[in-house]
Amino acid sequence: xxxxxxxxxxxxxxxxxxxxxxxxTLGVNHAIGNLLKTRVKDPAHASSxxxxxxxxxxxxxxxIILAIWLxxxxxVTVAAGIIGAGIALAxxxxxxxxxxxxxxxxxxxxxxxxxxxxxxxxxDVLDVSLLRTTVMEIGAWVKADQYTGRTVTVxxxxxFSHPVFNYTQHWPYLWDEIMIPITYTSDWRRAAEIMLxxxxxYSAHLQAQAEAELRDLVKHYPALQDTPVKPMLxxxxxxxxxxxxxxxxxxxxxxxxxxxxxxxxxxxxxxAEPAITVASATFEIVGFxxxxxxxxx
Numbered sequence: 152x153x154x155x156x157x158x159x160x161x162x163x164x165x166x167x168x169x170x171x172x173x174x175x176t177l178g179v180n181h182a183i184g185n186l187l188k189t190r191v192k193d194p195a196h197a198s199s200x201x202x203x204x205x206x207x208x209x210x211x212x213x214x215i216i217l218a219i220w221l222x223x224x225x226x227v228t229v230a231a232g233i234i235g236a237g238i239a240l241a242x243x244x245x246x247x248x249x250x251x252x253x254x255x256x257x258x259x260x261x262x263x264x265x266x267x268x269x270x271x272x273x274x275d276v277l278d279v280s281l282l283r284t285t286v287m288e289i290g291a292w293v294k295a296d297q298y299t300g301r302t303v304t305v306x307x308x309x310x311f312s313h314p315v316f317n318y319t320q321h322w323p324y325l326w327d328e329i330m331i332p333i334t335y336t337s338d339w340r341r342a343a344e345i346m347l348x349x350x351x352x353y354s355a356h357l358q359a360q361a362e363a364e365l366r367d368l369v370k371h372y373p374a375l376q377d378t379p380v381k382p383m384l385x386x387x388x389x390x391x392x393x394x395x396x397x398x399x400x401x402x403x404x405x406x407x408x409x410x411x412x413x414x415x416x417x418x419x420x421x422x423a424e425p426a427i428t429v430a431s432a433t434f435e436i437v438g439f440x441x442x443x444x445x446x447x448x
Contacts, residue, residue, distance in 0.1 A: 251307030350382030
């Protein structure tokens, strides 16, 4: 009967210990997920905490398994260092993505539930793993701030090479603008009054909360001091019409809905005002060269 060598027994022991560590890691992740679901009411906050704790458990589990196999203090450590250097050169993208994950977590670039843009990818963050960030895409062929139905996976290393835009992290509002051209023969003063009045009616229920949250943001970023939250109207004369621009605040995820609603209501109000005409681009042909027949030429 063949005997099992000491080396074989050592490998079996390491395999068993590695399997135990792996099962414990998976069990801890499952328990953390269940605990957060019952204790944390905000789903986005619970997902962010689960992501952070899950990835931390994976890192600890991998470190323990690595320690089991390398047996620090022996000659194997030297060999492992040489192998590790080779792997580092061959897996720079993986290392960059892991470094990007650490940057996301430690600097608070974004968390699950935030609406972000990383390079050309724009959408709501669904998950942040050790190497990749998963986003529910908005825009693309939709041409608006609404879901396309596609999920996009972005390497975490992209946060070092591309600007990261966060729409909801510090302040859940955006400034948006509606531009309507008015003919020069229109009553532009009445048009301005209607647009500003409608903007104030829409944003009245948002201003108090928006101003309070903006004051908190100013404490961290003093450059935002004296930033107006109330609606503003700007009038510009162009070659073809008077350009009326309404600037107002809107919740980041409601921009398209509110814009469409304001356009409908403003058009209805203008239709009821005979003295106001919405302008459009027109072209006037001032002349043609004289036409000649074949006989004349």
